[in-house]
Amino acid sequence: MSSDSSPVQVYVYDLSGGLARAMSQGILGRQIDGVWHTGIVAFGQEYFFGGTTGIEACAPGGTILGNPTQKVDLGVTEIPFDVFMDYLHELAQTSFRAETYHLFHHNCNNFSSEVAQFLTGKDIPSHITSLPQDVLSTPFGAMIQPFVESMHVQGGHSPFQSSNNPPN
Known part of the structure; x- marks a missing residue:
């Protein structure tokens, strides 16, 4: 690996704490295994990405969600850190500003998908990105939409510091 390369993973968290797996069949009429939040580790x-501050960063597993349910290896990026930070900064100013967040249509998983493809050319698992539409297509999904949209993940900080060096 060169000095600019970095392993890339998607960290997957279940916001429902296991309730989706246990109760979705009876409530939605279809099985879902979790209500997914994702972050890209590089x-x-x-x-x-969240609706409170937009793009955030923290130590891997450092959000209020604790340890991820799953870690998916996406490969290694050869994108230099400073190019990655420029890319994130551009996203933070355009398509991933805090006010653009929408739990079902423009969320952390859309962000993780876009960043994963930029860094590695690979996408995050499709069952994660298709979940909102799967849920909204059920009668109960339409009913719970206002409640679910109030969920936000916090616990990071802005990744845009004056340094062009990766954090330790």
Whole structure:
């Protein structure tokens, strides 16, 4: 690996704490295994998108969600850290500003998908990105939409510091 390369993973968290797996069949009429939040881990930090502050970063597994349910290896990026930070900064100013967040249509999983493809050319698992539409297509999904949209993940900080070096 060159000095600019970094392993890339998607960290997957179940916001329902197992309730989706246990109760979805009876409530939705279809089985879902979790209500997924994702973050991309690269250059020693976890990057994610939320509706409170937009793009955030923290130590891997450092959100209020604790340890991820699953870690998916996406490969290694050869994108230099400073190019990655420029890319994130551009996203933070355009398509992933805090006010653009929508739990079902423009969320952390859309962010993780886009960043994963930028860094590795690979996408995050499709069952994660298709979940909102799967849920909304059920009668109960339409009923719970206002409640679910109030969920946000916090616990990071802005990744845009004056340094062009990866965090330790």
